[in-house]
Amino acid sequence: MMENPWFSVGKPEHRIDAVAKAAGAVRYTADYSVPGILHAKLATSTQAHAKIKSIDVTESWKVPGVRAIITGKIFPFHIGPILADRPPLAFEKVRYYGEPLAIVVADHEYQAKRAADLIKVEYEPLQVVNSVREAFKTDAPLIHENSGQYMKIISNVYPVQGTNIGSHIKIRKGDFIKAWENCEYKVKETYSFNLSDHAAIEPRCVRVEINPTGKVVVHSTTQSPFTIKKVLNQFFNIDVGNIIVHVPMIGGAFGGKGTVQLEPLAYLASKAVGGKMVKLEYDREEDLITAPGHIGLEATIALGTNKSGKLMAGQYTYLIDSGAYTDQAAGITRAAAIDCTGPYNIANVWCDSYCMYTNHPYATSFRGYAHPELTFAVERTMDQLAKIIHMDPVELRTINAIKPGNSSPTRTTLNASNIGDVSKCIERAKELINWNEGARKETAEGMIRAKGISTFWKTSTTATNAQSGAILKFEPDGSVNLSCAAIEIGQGTKTILAQMVAERLKMDINKVHVTMEVNTQTDPHQWRTVASSTTFLAGRAVMNAADDAIAQLKRTASIALQCSMEDLEIGGGRVYLKPSPEYGVKIEDIALGYKFPNGHAVEGQVVGHGRYIQRHLTPMDKDTGFGKPGPWWSVGTQAIEVEWNPKDCTYKILKALTVLDGGKIINPMTAVQQMRGGMYLGLSFASHEGFQFGTDGTVLNPQLRTYQLMRFGDQPADYIVDFIETPAADGPYGARGIGEYGVIGMAGALANALSRAAQIELNHLPLLPEQIWNVRKEFKNDSV
Amino acid sequence: MISNGTSKTVVKLHVNGETRDVMIRSADTLLETLREQLGLTGAKRACQNGDCGACTVLVNGEPMHACLSLSIETVNQPIMTIEGLRNSSIQQEFVDKWAIQCGYCTPGFILNCHALANKRPDADDETIEEWMQSNLCRCTGYQEIKEAVKSVLQNHKNDSAS
C-alpha cells in the first residue's frame, strides 16, 4: 500500500488555536460589549437554610441607572437537568449560602452591584443540614418538603419523599450476602471529602436578548448550548427554533459549564427590561458558590477476597453531597453506581449510591463524573486490603483486573473492543514508577520517599441518544470549512477534528478551517461537549461527513474526467485516476461544481454532512442496576512518588504518572496536555481543595485567596504519561475518550503514597500537612 | 439619590506606545478601562482580587494586577498589554512548548514572563517560581509553562552572550 504523505492522525499537529491565544486575540464571552448593553447583578442569600419572610427593594431603586429588579416571585417554578427541583431565583425559602434571591438590571455594572447590595432580606432561620451524614438521619430537617412531587426530566432518578434523599441508585449483582460470609479476608473503611469547585479561570458569563420577533439570542460560556435551548423550551415555553445560542471559545470548564444555571437568570432579566441585551458576568465569589461546584462524598466500602486474594464480594455505599439541589449530582450518583467497583472483576456486588440534599452550594458534573471520587475510595480500600492479606498492592490489583469476558456491575459483557487492557496498564505503570525498587525508603536526610498506585476505569454515561453532526463546506481554493457544535474549552477538540478531516481527505491540515465559535442555528445538533465523548461522537460524525464529501467530489470529478467514480482516488488536494494518478482534477476546480470549457456547469458546491448517534445504550433497572449505560471503558493506572518530611508532615510530589489505554491517540501532544492537566486538577483537588463550612452552613473560603489550589511550583517535579493503544472498534480511527481520565486516579494514588510514607491510613481529603499531622496523632494515641 | 461617584474625567493613558483618551470615574480600575473603553480584552477579569494574575499588564515595565490598579494612578506611565506584545519570543515559546490550552491565563503569564526576562534574565528556579506563583492556570498543570519560561530565559542568556 502506498504511504499517505498527508497523514495527520497520530501526529502531534500544533493546536489551531494556540497562536491567537498567545496574542491575546481570542475573544471569550465576557470580552464582547455593545453600547447600551445593560448589566445584571445578583443579590444572594446570606443564610444556608431559611424561610424568606420579605425582600425589600426600596433602597435599591434609589440607585441611579437601575432599570429592573426581579425576585423569585416572577418565576415560582422549579427547573433542573435530571430532577426539576431548583427555582432559578429562590422563593419561599433559601437552601444554600450564595443562592440567587434577586436580580438587579442597571446601566452600569457598579450600579447594579450597589443596588443589589442594598436589597434587604428578612429571613427566618431553619436548622441547617451541614453534612451528608446529618442529612441521612431519619429525624433530619427536610431541605425539600415535597421532593416526591418534583418533575423527573430523565428516568433513573428516584427522590424519596419525606427524606433528604434526592436519588438512590442500586446495584445488585450476584449474591453479595452469601459471598461475603464466605470471604477469607475482609476490609471495611469509610472515606470523605467536602464539596469543592472547578475554579476554571474564566468565570461564567452570559448575554441574553429577546428580539421583537420573539427570538431569544444567548451568548454563553457553556459546554451545552443545545441543553440551554432545551431548558428554555421546557421551562419557559419558548419554541426551540426561536432560541439561538452562540458559544465562543471557553476559558476552561471541567464540567462546571455543562449545566444550565445563569442563562435562565439572564433571560428573566432581559425580559424584565423589554428584551434588551443584558449581560450577567459572575464575580469569582459567585462563580465559586452561587454557580454549582464539585460534589462532596462520604463512602463506605467493604471488600472480601478468598484465600488467594481474589475479590469475591464488594459492598459500596456512596453518600454524595449534592448540596441544595440535585442538578447533575443525580447523574453522578448513577455513574458512581455503574462503575462502583473500579476496574476489578467482582461477581457479587451490592451498591447503594445516594444523592443527598444538604444546605451546601449545589454540585454538578466535574471532570471524571463520579470516578475520581469513587476511585479514591476504592483504591484506598485496595491498599488496606493488600496489607491485611500481606500481598503486594500491585499484585492484588493485577490478579483482580477486569478482562474481556467478565461483566461490569451493571452486567454489561466486556470484550476486547469495549474495554481497554487493564493488566497492561498496571504492568507498564509498575515499570515506569520503578515499583520493584521499593515503595518506601528513607533518604539520608531523614525524608521518606514513598509511592502509591491507583487503577481506574470509566465509561461515558451519555444520553442514550447522544449525538453529533458535522458539515464540510468546500471553498474555491480547495480548502474546507468544518462546522460542528463541539466546543473548544481548552481540550483541543477543534484541532483533533481538523486532523480527522485532513486524514480522511488526505489533504494538508492547513487547508482545514474549523469554525471555532458554535452557533446552534447553523451548526448541526451536538449533545454536549462533556463526558470525554467528543472525539468519539463528533469524530464519527466528521468522518461520516468526509465520506459524504469524498463521494460528491468523486462524482463531480467523474464527470470532468469522463470516467466512473470507482476509478477515482482522492489525495493531496486532487481527485485522480487510480491507475494513472497524473490524470486528475484539482479540488479547487470542482469545489463549486465543474465548469466545462464551453461554459456549461454541473453539480455545484461540495457540502458533505455527517452524523453519529449512540447505539444500543439503555437506562438502568431500578432494582438491580442492570443495563448498558455507556459505549466503552477507557482504563488506566496512575502512580505517585512523594517525598514526605516526617518532622512537619509537608511533602513534595516528585513524580506523577499516567498510563492510559485510550484506544488510538489522534494527537499525542494534545493527549499529553490533557493527561497532565487532568493530573494537576486531580492532585490539586486531593492535596489542597475543599470548601470550609461554618456551623451555620456558610462557606468560609469563597475566594481564590482562601480557597487554596495548587500554584506554579507545587506541581509534580516530573509528569510521566504513556499510552497503551488498544483500538476501540467503534471509535474514529480506533480512538476512545481521554479528556477526563488524567484526573481520575490521582487522589487515590496520592493518598496511597502518603499513607505509605506516614504509615497511617489517610482516608479523608484534602491531604494538607495539618490533616496528615492530625491523623498521625490519632494513630499514635490509638496505639498506646 | 445615592451618590455613586458617577462624575467622569477625561485623561490620557499611554498604552502600547499610543496615547489614548479615556473617560474615567475615580473608582475605575485599569482593567475596566482597558477592556471596556479601549477594547483591550487580552487582560482578563477572573477574580478582581489580586489572586489569579489573569489581568496582568505591565506598568512602567512592572507586572501589575490591572484589577487592583486604579486607572487614574496609571496616567503618564507607559502601560503594555498583551496586544502590545507582537511576535515576541515568549509568545512563540508558549506555542512551541504546548503551554496553552484554554488560553485564558495565557496573556497574564506571558506578560509576567516578559517582565521577568527583562528584569531578572538570570533568574534561578526559585525566582521563577516566586514570580509565576502570582498567576493561576487551571488547565495545563504548569509543566509546559515552566518549560516555556525557562527556555525564554535561556534564549535571552544565549542572545546576550553572543
Ligand code: FES
Ligand atoms: S483578575 Fe486581577 S488578579 Fe485575578
Ligand code: FES
Ligand atoms: S490554559 Fe486554561 S487556565 Fe491556563
